[in-house]
Amino acid sequence: MTQPNTIHVHLNGKPREVARGLTVDRLLESLELHPGMVVVELNREILARDAYGSVDVSDGDTIELVHFVGGG
């Protein structure tokens, strides 16, 4: 039996379909984000940068991508 080739995740507060089998660094690449410029929180846990290439995005994951913006 074949699995659908997309999965559903919650990305920055919105439901989103992404390709199955993406690692976090490939997800960032698909969003045109530089891995050094964002911090990734996966299911409320901060993901170390050196894990981006080895951790897969899974169906139902909650992902937060944050960065620095102007502020006081």
Next chain:
Amino acid sequence: MSESIIEKARAFDEPLVIGGVDFASRLIVGTGKYATNEIMVNAIRASEAEMVTVAVRRVDLDRTKEEGILHHLDPDEFFLLANTAGCYTAEDAIRYARLARAAGFNEFIKLEVIGDERTLLPDVHATLEAARVLSAEGFKVMAYTNDDLITALRLEDAGCVAVMPLASPIGSGLGVVNPYFIREIKSRLEVPVIVDAGVGTASDACVTMEQGVDGVLMNTALAAADDPVRMAHAMKHAILAGRLAYLAGRMPAREIAVPSSPTTGMLD
């Protein structure tokens, strides 16, 4: 290249040391609310501030990829102080602080836990709770607080590397509304006291520094000025003027005139 005014003033003052890091400038500036990124960078350079605050927010995936501030502000040029602005609970502030540290620049965090939307006054209980947790995790916490001495003392006990009482509410530009409490906090704490929030114009910054505090953190006073770059120059001078006036020790104020020229030797 001419020597900067901050460099010239080094002969008359010590560096500001926060959490083991030396700063020549006693002015810390925010990066929010500028009309353009170009004005923001020019104003910060004009201010000669070394430490600049930034906020942690979601990447807006529907917009330009250039909105992150590090596309405009070189982290090698400035010491980044991430904040927990917008957080209303200790739990949220701790989460934001951890995310900020994971960005990989330093262990410093400007801890801010707001208790009320109208005044943006701090929730000091939640601030203390978060300060204890974050200090235990190795963060160098610079805590935004109100002008209450007891809270300031507790924040120092909690391990904060700087305590940052407000001059007046965030973004109000009302200047220092309670100089007595600011002086009292400064006289009782060992860690640096940085006045954070409320400074509106150069005279406010100068008066604040004249209270003997170690520094001032401001954002709106620059960003909301008609000419932020010019105001940044003014603030740089005001901070330095207030600091040196404090160190110099002012003359006693009298409510009666005293002549400056000799009263003897006058012609008949």
